[in-house]
Amino acid sequence: MSEKTCAACDYPLDGNAIKVTIGQRVVEVCCEECAQQLREAQSKAAG
Ligand SMILES: [Zn+2]
Numbered sequence: 001m002s003e004k005t006c007a008a009c010d011y012p013l014d015g016n017a018i019k020v021t022i023g024q025r026v027v028e029v030c031c032e033e034c035a036q037q038l039r040e041a042q043s044k045a046a047g
Contacts (some may be wrong), residue, residue, distance in 0.1 A: 008034035 004013045007027035017028040020035045022042045029035045
């Protein structure tokens, strides 16, 4: 399986995936809402 899924909600990604940089990693999410969730989680984890 090479199909990617959203890093936040596991929804299958299509051509509209959004790339988000979390620390040193780049992940892909299905929508801006999920991107925001990951950024907030990261900023909390970083303090
Ligand atoms: Zn998502």
